[in-house]
Amino acid sequence: MGGLVTGILGLPFAPVRGIGWVLDKVVKTAEQEYYDPAPIQEELVNLEQARTEGRIAEEEFAQREEALLHRLEEIRAYHLRKAQGGP
Template sequence: MGLVGTILSLPVAPVRGVGWVVDKVRQVAEDEYYDPGPVQEELVNLEQARTEGRIGEEEFTRREDELLGRLAEISAYRLQQQRETES
């Protein structure tokens, strides 16, 4: 882009900057939301709570199903991201 193009595009530079920041915030939020680590840790804590008798079988089964569903969602998302990256 030449000097004239650079000068003419200066008024929209803040908009591009805001767009970049919003994209980075979205990316970090997605990375945190689709991180399997906390879900796996919760599964370990859930098993420990059941072993120690702090929760019953019914509660354990319900929560375990929720967490395993969340892990499946994370796995599907990561697979989709990998396919998009390879394309």
């Protein structure tokens, strides 16, 4: 009986719980995309190819490579924290 009463009383809050569930899924998906190393690795390969083909100056290459490597390190740190149970 308690489950029925709780269920009936909780009905007005069902849309709020549903919105919370959807927001949680959106945040998790955004995190997965943001912390996916594949696009950064692909960009590093493209950057190296641009340098090899002479389409980019050494100075610009070095700056962009440093930023991309920093981003990869950020991604690795995130995954390490998640694996250790951190936020």
